[in-house]
Amino acid sequence: MPSKSKKPGSAGRPEPRGAAAAGGAARLRVRKTYKLFIGGAFPRSESGRSYVVNDSRGEFLANASWASRKDVRDAVVAARRAFGGWSGKTPYNRGQILYRIAEMLEGRGRQFVEELRDGGLSREAAEAEVDAAVDRWVWYAGWADKIAQVAGAVNPVAGPFLNVSTPEPTGVVGMLAPRESPLLGLVSVLAPAIVTGNTAVVVADSPLVAVTFAEVLATSDLPAGVVNILTGPREELAPWLAGHMDVNAVDLAGASEELANACETAAAGNLKRVLRPAATDWSADPGTERMTALLETKTVWHPIGV
C-alpha cells in the first residue's frame, strides 16, 4: 500500500534537474517501473503481483514486481537456454563482456549511491560500496581466462596417456542476493558464478539495486538469459528455485538457517551443489572459492602412441 509521501516519486534518484521549469511550475518526475529481468527482457510478474518498497524512513519508493513460481520456472528456462552459448564463448570474450559490465556499473554509480542511501546507508558508506562493487567486478572479469590455469592440470598418470583436467561450469546456478550488502554482496555472488560460464537466476529482495543492476547487465553485451533477476520475498521464491530439477547448484549466501535448511533439503532432489551460508565480510578479499565451488572438474584421457 503506498504510503503518504511528501516527496512523491523521489525513489532515491537525484533531485530532478528539471524541478524548476520555466515559469516556475514544478516538473513532475518520470518514475521508473521496477520489473523482473528474465531472458534479457524486463517483464512484470506473470502473476501481476507487486509489493511496496519503502526507504529506510518508511517513505514510498516503488511498487516492485513480486515474482511467482512460474516466473522462477521461466527464469530457469532462460538460464538453461543461455548456458550453451555463454559457456561456449572463449574465456577472453567472457572477460571482455564482464569488463564491459564494470564500465556500465561505474557509469551508473550515482544512481546506485542514491538507492543505497534510500536503504539507509550514509553517503560515504554508499559511495564506498559502489566503488568496491566496481572494483570487485573488474577483479573477477580478469579471472575468465586464468581460472582454468589455476584449477586445471595435466596429470602424470602411470601409463602412456595424456590426461588433462579442466574446470567447467556446473550449469544453471540459483542464488540469493545477500540482504546486508545489496550491491557489493550481489556482485560478489554473481560475478564468480558467471565469469566461468555458468548462468544464473538471482532472487533479490532489495529490488531497487537489483533491478538497476539488471539495467547495467542489459546494456553490456551480456547475452540474454545469462543472468535473470527475480524480486520478491526470498522465503517464498528460494525453495522453488532450490527444488527445480533443471538447476545445478544453489548459493544460499545470506539465507537464514531455517531458509537454508529448507533450500538444502529441496536441493537434494537432483543433488545440486549447495553453497551453505557462512558469515561473510563482503569487503574482504574473496579468494577463488566462490568460483571453484561452481566448477566441475572434467578429466580427459587419450592414449599416447605412434
Added chain:
Amino acid sequence: MMSEMFEYAPAPESRSAVRIEDSYGLFVDGEFVSAKRTFPTIDPATEEVLAEVAEAGAEEVDLAVAAARTAFERVWGPMSGRERAKYLYRIARIIQERSRELAVLESIDNGKPIRETRDFDLPQAAAHFFYHAGWADKLEYAGYGTTPIGVAGQIIPWNFPLLMLAWKIAPALACGNTVVLKPAETTPLTALAFADICRQAELPPGVVNIVTGGPQTGRLLVEHPGVDKIAFTGSTEVGRAIARAVVGTGKRLGLELGGKGANIVFDDAPLDQAVEGIVDSIFFNQGQVCCAGSRLLVQESVAEELLARLKERTATLRLGDPLDKNTDVGAINSAAQLARISELTASGEAEGAERWSPECALPERGFWFAPTILTGVALSHRVAREEIFGPVLSVLTFRTPAEAVEKANNTPYGLSAGVWTEKGSRILSMAQKLRAGVVWANTFNRFDPASPFGGYKESGFGREGGRQGLEAYLAQ
C-alpha cells in the same frame, strides 16, 4: 561360451593364499571387538558362507567415532605431515607385499575374476596409498589449506571393495583426518584384512576404524553427531537420502554415485580397438562399475559391422570360476543385484529392444548373468535411462556428431563418456561438449590416483584422486 578355436584347461589360483576366519569382529581403536549381532558373508560364485561378520549397532558406531575423535585430537591431527606420509608409505608397501592374498580374498568375497583383482584392484589400491602418502607433507602447495576436517565417516560399495577403501582412506589420512569406514554388507572381508594391515603398519589406534554392517549401520554413521564429514560411493537413491540427512548439521559431504555412460563410436574409428574398448567398458567387473559405458552410441553407417565384430568378440569371453586365471566374466555380487539386472534386462525386451547373448553355460550354483547386448534401444527405454549395474549393453545409433552429443547428455547422470574416432579435432570437440566428469577418448575405464574422478549432475559431487581430490578432506 567357449569359442571353437580355443580350449583352455582350468588354471585356478590357489585358495591357500588366504586363510578366512570363521568370524570377524569390528576394528575399533586398534582392536577387533565383537558386536551383539552378526551377519554372514558369502561367496557369490558358490553361495557358500565364508564367515560370520559383526554388525555394528549404535553402541559400536559410538565407540568407533569416539576412538576416531580421540585419535584425531591427540595423535593424527597434531602429527607432522612428514610422519603421516611414512605411515601411508608403509601401508602401500604392505598392500603390495600381501597382494596375492588380498586378490584371492577379494575374488572369493566379491565374485570378480582373479585376473582383475590381481592386475587392477590390488595395484591400484597400493598406488592410491603411495600417491597420497606423498601429499601428506606437501599440502601447503595444493591450494586448499592444511587443516583437516576431523572425523570422516566413509561408506563404500561392493564393486571394488579394497580399491574403494583406498580411494577413501588414503586422501583422508594424508590430510590429517581419522576415519570410520563401513564396507559394503556383501564384501567386508578385504576391509577387515586391511585392518590387520593397519596393525602391521603400527598405525596409531583409532586412526582407522572399520565398522561392518548393512544399511542401518550406514545410517547410524551418517547421522552420528561426532562425524564431521561424510564420503559416500554408491547408488544415487542412497546419495539423495544422505544429502537430506546432513541438512543443517554442518557436515561436509562428498558423493560418488551412479552413471549411465555413453560410449560413442564414429564411423572413422579404429573398429577393432573400439570393440576391445566396448568390451572393457561394459563387461569389466561384470559391468558392476559406476562409470561403465552402458550405452553404446554407434554411428549408423558402421553399426552393422561394429555389432557383428562386437558379438564375435563377446562370444570369446570366458564366464566362470572367479579364481580361474582364464576367467573374463565372474559372478554377480549378490542375489539382489542379479535380480535387479534380470528385471531391468527383461524390461528392455518388453519395451522393444532385441536381446542377444552368446551361447553360454552358467554354473548351477552362484549368481551369474551372461554378457548381454540389447539392440534397437530407444532413449525412452528404461535400459537407456536407468543404471543396470551389470554386463548389459544398450545400443543406440546416431547420424551426426550433434545428435551423438544430444543423446549422450540426455540423462540425469554425468559420470563418464567415451569417444572413438581417428579425427583429433572431433575428439576435442566431443570431449568439450560431453557433460561428464571423465571422458575416455580411444580408450575406456582407465584410472590413476593422479587423475581426478567424479561426476556431473546426479552422479554426485566432489572429486577423488589428483590434487583436486584433496579438497574433500581439508577445511580450507
